Amino acid sequence: MLTYLIRRAVNAVLTLLVVTLVTFGIFFMVPKITGSDPALLYIGKTADAASVEGIRTKLGLADPVIVQYGKFLKGLVAGRDYANGNDVTHCPAPCMGYSFKTDQEVFPLLMGDLPVTLSLALGAAVLWVLIGVSTGVISALRRGSLLDRAVMTGALAGVSLPIYFTGLLALSIFVYWLGWLPNADYTSFFVNPLSWASGLILPWVTLAFLFAATYARLTRANMLETLGEDYIRTARAKGLGERTVIGKHALRSGLTPLVTVFGLDLGALLGGAVLTEAVFNLRGLGYQALTAIRGNDLPVIIGVTLIAAFFIVFINLIVDVLYGFIDPRVRLG
């Protein structure tokens, strides 16, 4: 078990390292392709040549790529000093540099947006797992019934509806037409839990609907496959009650594959629910990423990509560890 854990952890760190390399490499190439000068982006077009050169030296933009990448990695792990002669700025670890646009340190800037994305993703995740898995299980147990067909039709429609459409529909119906809900808005949970929930309920439900549809289909398919297995027949044949057969035998192996999918989905969302945040105007990581991309703010783009990759890799690591406990076969593999 321990070697399994260590192997997974090393794997995760290596993946992250590759992500930093690819991200840094590509976005370093970008200014070359578009012909823009990062130093100019940082200081503004009106600056005189001397201060542009000053910034170039200070940010180390004149160094070879590999040196810049090395410094970037060092900054992430240990922090770094930007120096031009006597003008020294210290950027504490994990240092992702400074925004070209607002001059803010990237890491604290992004950490400020994290609670929004975290609230959005976790709230929706609770909803979609509850709704998706329960309807999926019920559908599988009553295969072919009216309920099953209704759920599956709904689910198929759900997976075909993009959030940038359902989000706008939900806003126009529940906020502007019926007036049942306030417009989506983020208030910190610690300031006012009630307005935290009421401001996020619409994004939660809309996002959860989309995922619940996929999970219902997935759960149903897995459950049906499991219910067809020999050991389920054996369990029934030896006289176990239906409740025990389903609850103790079928659910466990029927739902295990869902853990992987859930990890991937949650990880991807935590790095910024770009579309949801764009539709509902929530200032989370995804919104920040969009703003940075539109403004050509390279350090912020790199920062968001890294944080997003971190979440995906981290959650997958947790899933791998969980699997080691749930599914004994994995440990040997």
Add this chain to the structure above:
Amino acid sequence: MSIGPEASITDERSAPTDDPAVERALEEKAIAGRSLRQIAWRRLKGDKVALAGGIVVLVLVFIAILAPVLTKLFGHPIGEFHGDKIDPTLGTPIGPWGGISREFLLGVEPVSGRDIFSRIVYGAQTSLSVAFLSAFLSTVLGVIFGLSAGYLGGWVDAVISRIMDFLLAFPQLLFAIALVSVLPDSMLGLGDRWSRVLVLVGVIGFFGWPYIGRIVRGQTLSLREREFVEAAKSLGARSPRILGRELLPNLAAPILVYTTLIIPTNILTEAALSFLGVGIPPPNPSWGGMLSDAVNFYRYDPMYMIVPGGMIFITVLAFNLFGDGLRDALDPKAR
């Protein structure tokens, strides 16, 4: 590929299907003398829902191909402004339902008064060409890498599998947005519309190949050990022949199914990128771009949001229905 919609990255489609060859052997015992293609076609014909999906898909393809003709017959040029159809103080279309009339079948755009019908029809062209071409690219890459990994094994398999894992663990949507937004607007002498289509095809197709690749690899791994491959080897067949003539035909069914099923995902991704403003550049029409414009107007003119959103929904649903039906027809055990 699932970088577009914030929907599940892996859904039931990526679960490995059962060995099609086993399936065929069983069927042949039951119904003598029918090929897999005939059996699948019979099953598909019986599946009304899937057929309906397939018909809608065909209609959409015709709409896309005939876009210039349809616009000429029933619409107005895509860039033509119709200020007289717009309420000058509010900027919204005159008349109920977003200005739908005999002259403007799907109404007019707020402020500019452009014909929505023509823009939807041309949007179908963009949407479908991006979706089909990127699905094709993903499939070609996925088959090449999946086959190599599964058949050659060893370090080739290790490297390719690691790359696939890496791509699947990558913040794809963010990356696609960033990448598309920095690439040049026009290139290769194409206009801004078609060069952006190419860029989208490249990005969406590239991030999509691991989904096909994983399935092809898994299938190849199990097929490689089977007797007919061994027989071919003992007759002196070389690797290219075994790959092309022995393995590939047996992989045709899953490849066809999963290619069909990534098309709707690609449609959603293209629309998502256009919605975020990095897809097809205005004033060229695209469904996602229209939805993005609708954000400013949906409170006053909901039809302008419902028409492109509805089109995306219908198209994606039709492809999903057809793809599911195709999967059931080719591989009934997967259900």
